Amino acid sequence: MKPFCLFLLVILSQQLLAQDIDAEKLKGVWVAKRVEYRNGYQMMSDEEVDRSNIVFVFEDRRLRFYTGGKGTTVTYTLSGSRIRTAQNATYQIDKLTDYELQLSEQTSTVLRNDQLRFICARQDASSYEDYIQKRFVLPAAKYDTDSFFVMNEFVYPKFKTRLIDSTFYETYQNSYNYIEDAFRQLARPRRDRFRVSFIVSKTGRIENIQVVESSDPKNNDNLVKAIKASEGQWIPARVHNKPVRTQVNYEFPYGLPENRQLTLEAVQALKAKDLFETGLQQFNRQRFEEALATFNQCIQLDPANVSIRLNRAATYFKLNRMAEACEDWKMLEKAGEKEATKMIKKYCQ
Numbered sequence: 429m430k431p432f433c434l435f436l437l438v439i440l441s442q443q444l445l446a447q448d449i450d451a452e453k454l455k456g457v458w459v460a461k462r463v464e465y466r467n468g469y470q471m472m473s474d475e476e477v478d479r480s481n482i483v484f485v486f487e488d489r490r491l492r493f494y495t496g497g498k499g500t501t502v503t504y505t506l507s508g509s510r511i512r513t514a515q516n517a518t519y520q521i522d523k524l525t526d527y528e529l530q531l532s533e534q535t536s537t538v539l540r541n542d543q544l545r546f547i548c549a550r551q552d553a554s555s556y557e558d559y560i561q562k563r564f565v566l567p568a569a570k571y572d573t574d575s576f577f578v579m580n581e582f583v584y585p586k587f588k589t590r591l592i593d594s595t596f597y598e599t600y601q602n603s604y605n606y607i608e609d610a611f612r613q614l615a616r617p618r619r620d621r622f623r624v625s626f627i628v629s630k631t632g633r634i635e636n637i638q639v640v641e642s643s644d645p646k647n648n649d650n651l652v653k654a655i656k657a658s659e660g661q662w663i664p665a666r667v668h669n670k671p672v673r674t675q676v677n678y679e680f681p682y683g684l685p686e687n688r689q690l691t692l693e694a695v696q697a698l699k700a701k702d703l704f705e706t707g708l709q710q711f712n713r714q715r716f717e718e719a720l721a722t723f724n725q726c727i728q729l730d731p732a733n734v735s736i737r738l739n740r741a742a743t744y745f746k747l748n749r750m751a752e753a754c755e756d757w758k759m760l761e762k763a764g765e766k767e768a769t770k771m772i773k774k775y776c777q
Contacts, residue, residue: 449524450524452505453524455486456550457484457554457558458484458560460477460480461474461547463477463545464547468557480496481494481496482494482546490503490504494556497596502505502515502517510534516535518534518535519531522545526550528548528550539723544570553572557582560581575672575673577675585663586665587664588661607680610653614650617680618684619701619702621679622644623642623680624678624679625638633662634656634662637652703722703726703729707719707739709728711739723739737756738760754776
């Protein structure tokens with residue numbers, strides 16, 4: 429092939445790759461459903477993406493970006509399939525249909541391994557406010573025959589401190605801190621996570637407190653007391669100038685990695701690991717009753733952990749509680765633990 433023809437093919441290929449994106453088709457409200465690195469590795473769990481509520485709103489030469497309810501607005505230009513913002517951020521449109529948008533970050537100041545891809549779905553909404561209204565405000569649920577709204581930046585109760593807060597973020601932060609401070613006066617959570625839900629009534633009273641998830645059920649009552657301690661501090665939310673009930677959902681994590689979204693089982697395993705170290709110290713100091721109580725807590729949190737069960741069996745043995753020791757050894761033998769088989773032959777025949 430002649431050099432000129434080869435050069436022409438390269439130019440044509442580049443032009444095809446950079447075909448213009450229909451700017452009108454890009455306009456609208458897009459919500460991220462998946463966030464991954466450009467190599468395809470998932471950067472955030474689907475649950476975390478949903479909770480973060482990442483929204484792109486494309487208008488004429490203006491992009492509004494929201495995450496967690498906080499927004500920023502920038503101007504942008506569209507060239508071929510590339511978006512460049514006034515802040516020199518660059519995105520490649522990998523895919524655009526009536527229902528799906530895929531954006532890959534190509535900003536030169538961000539290392540390629542750290543660049544993200546957003547896979548978004550189009551929303552049937554005319555604006556961000558319209559999207560929030562449809563997602564959070566309109567679908568009111570019911571509790572005790574009366575409707576309530578999930579607390580969000582448009583429908584939220586206010587929380588009294590020294591002054592009556594006027595913004596969603598002040599309400600969220602101050603009420604969260606108030607409850608957490610009250611909880612810490614009653615309990616000492618270590619590696620723990622608690623998820624709670626309660627309703628602020630039309631008169632500002634607290635109703636239907638639920639501990640939705642708990643890594644340490646012994647502290648559930650203390651957390652409920654801490655939430656009840658905030659009663660009298662709430663001013664009910666209003667919709668169309670009328671008071672409404674609002675559901676508040678909070679998560680209280682303690683001693684957990686901030687860059688990882690952990691399952692409850694993973695949180696409990698971390699908690700069991702910490703308690704296990706305490707149990708070993710008690711065992712080595714011959715405080716066997718205390719060690720047994722600690723190992724029992726560990727097994728409740730992480731029942732499949734072989735090391736914990738081995739040490740509990742050893743503690744039973746030290747306390748001359750052979751029936752319980754043999755029961756643990758038999759469970760360990762089924763798991764393939766050879767040391768347990770030796771102990772059964774020696775003490776459990």
